[in-house]
Amino acid sequence: MKTKITIFNKTYQFDSLKEVMAKANEEKSGDQLAGIHARDAQERIAAKHLLSDLTLADIRNYPLLPPEEDEISRVIEESVNERIYQSIQNWTVAELREYILSSNVTNTEISYIRRGLTSEMIAAVTKIMTNLDLIQAASKIEVITHCQHSIGFKGTLSGRAQPNHPTDHIQGIKASLFEALSYGVGDAVIGINPVIDTADSVKAILTMTKEVIDKWSIPTQNCVLAHVSTQMRAIRQGAPSDMLFQSLAGSEAGNKAFGISVDLLNEADDLIRKEGTAPGPNLWYFETGQGSELSSDAHHGIDQLTLEARCYGLAKRYNPFIVNTVVGFIGPEYLYNNKQVIRAGLEDHFMGKLHGLPMGVDICYTNHMKADQNDMDNLSILLGSAGVNFIIGVAMADDCMLNYQSTSFHDIATVRDVLHLRPAPDFEVWLEKMGIMENGKLTPEAGDPTIFLT
Incomplete structure (x- = not known):
């Protein structure tokens, strides 16, 4: 899994997916209190850029909290539809974002692919969305x-x-x-x-x-x-x-x-x-x-x-x-x-x-x-x-x-x-x-x- 990226001749090296995910997050005082936040806007942008190029398989293959250590991780893993996951595992996080926001993709299609997603994949795509992206994407989804x-x-x-x-x-x-x-x-x-x-x-x-x-x-x-x-x-x-x-x-x-x-x-x-x-x-x-x-x-x-x-x-x-x-x-x-x-x-x-x-x-x-x-x-x-x-x-x-x-x-x-x-x-x-x-x-x-x- 790629954990290093160079932007404008400056190289950013991250130790793990956990660090990439944390530093790609928008500024939150809770992350700052935990000491896991991006040092500045440039590092945050680098983390977002790197995260967007990772595949869904990268995120699943490098669990932030392994299932053998946490029952919530086990619940999340057990919920994944393996057939659907196999069909989208090579998508990048950026490609997942583009799919969700596409005007041609319907609520029915989103409802189908989400069965192959883990919660960490959903968190990842959220981190590279703007506020307007989040509004547009959510507005397409109906849950009765x-x-x-x-x-x-x-x-x-x-x-x-x-x-x-x-x-x-x-x-x-x-x-x-x-x-x-x-x-x-x-x-x-x-x-x-x-x-x-x-x-x-x-x-x-x-x-x-x-x-x-x-x-x-x-x-x-x-x-x-x-x-x-x-x-x-x-x-x-x-x-x-x-x-x-x-x-x-x-x-x-x-x-x-x-x-x-x-x-x-x-x-x-x-x-x-x-x-x-x-x-x-x-x-x-x-x-x-x-x-x-x-x-x-x-x-x-x-x-x-x-x-x-x-x-x-x-x-x-x-x-x-x-x-x-x-x-x-x-x-x-x-x-x-x-x-x-x-x-x-x-x-x-x-x-x-x-x-x-x-x-x-x-x-x-x-x-x-x-x-x-x-x-x-x-x-x-x-x-x-x-x-x-x-x-x-x-x-x-x-x-x-x-x-x-x-x-x-x-x-x-x-x-x-x-x-x-x-x-x-x-x-x-x-x-x-x-x-x-x-x-x-x-x-x-x-x-x-x-x-x-x-």
């Missing part, structure tokens, strides 16, 4: 999933209603949920992050959301974002859960820090298919985010974009209903400013879609990051143009429980309006029945949660 209802259709933008409450107060959660629904948000999922990670608390929230869904015949699904083991206990106690949730890392060590393993996810998958309240077949909600492996010292010297791609390699094993990257949640140690957050959001969305995942983004930042709400507005429009499956709706864009800034209920309505996008089809029919939407537009009654107090 079904839990209680279907989302992901071209021309739609779904929203996760995130009515969190700082004390898990049921009536407080319900009040915020009614506001979300009144703005047409909630077709992806009604998903609550609990403060109290106990089976009793999870069961109480799931029971309330299921009662609301049933009373108003809402075409959506519910989920509580506790640790998967807590959700499993709640389900075994009779909690009505449509799907399971879990945060993922891109290494076995990172997932151990989360308290999970492939064996545990397999056990949970079996449980939700037997005792969950939705027909599926898509019964999982996964969240990811660049930098989590570094925070638990589980990155193995691999850059954060590549580790993020490996999260998606694990996620696709379980055929999830939705996946999203919480792009700016971890903080400036990993994504320092607005430019890095926007880039990461576009990268993650594209990588998830190329894995065949129903990809959403929590467009967010923390208050100590060099970003603001205008940056989130910009990323919302970019991701809407890229065909993101869903984004997050939080009251006034300020999550009072998790203490970070995201996108609001009315932000989702605005992105739909500007880009001429619609809610999921079943949900739009329900919104029209409720008088909240007409012909794809919100009515004057929208935004009034009191319509649910009758």
Whole structure:
């Protein structure tokens, strides 16, 4: 494998594919913290140039984290369709990029070749794409999933209603949920992050959301974002859960820090298919985010974009209903400013879609990051143009429980309006029945949660 390149009479020598991949990444504070970043723009360009000339076989033959050392690597390897891989193994990374971006290549063709790709190959092609490339490529890919209802259709933008409450107060959660629904948000999922990670608390929230869904015949699904083991206990106690949730890392060590393993996810998958309240077949909600492996010292010297791609390699094993990257949640140690957050959001969305995942983004930042709400507005429009499956709706864009800034209920309505996008089809029919939407537009009654107090 070639690890040396000369540009303008200057030779750049890299020790390994791992180093090439890290230094070809766009500037990220997390890679800088790990000490694996490019020294300057010239070295980054050299690494990108070298990476673009490597073949897909080079990337597979020189694993960054060998399968015998890491179960995520084994999951990724086991997922490769060998016949398809053999047909494209001699493509360079640059040729893969050109194929994906070609105007003649369809969603069906991309869906076929991705079965022969590893997560590291997908990370590699992402590194040599511009922001506009990432938008164009992702916009070509449609991923439709079904839990209680279907989302992901071209021309739609779904929203996760995130009515969190700082004390898990049921009536407080319900009040915020009614506001979300009144703005047409909630077709992806009604998903609550609990403060109290106990089976009793999870069961109480799931029971309330299921009662609301049933009373108003809402075409959506519910989920509580506790640790998967807590959700499993709640389900075994009779909690009505449509799907399971879990945060993922891109290494076995990172997932151990989360308290999970492939064996545990397999056990949970079996449980939700037997005792969950939705027909599926898509019964999982996964969240990811660049930098989590570094925070638990589980990155193995691999850059954060590549580790993020490996999260998606694990996620696709379980055929999830939705996946999203919480792009700016971890903080400036990993994504320092607005430019890095926007880039990461576009990268993650594209990588998830190329894995065949129903990809959403929590467009967010923390208050100590060099970003603001205008940056989130910009990323919302970019991701809407890229065909993101869903984004997050939080009251006034300020999550009072998790203490970070995201996108609001009315932000989702605005992105739909500007880009001429619609809610999921079943949900739009329900919104029209409720008088909240007409012909794809919100009515004057929208935004009034009191319509649910009758």
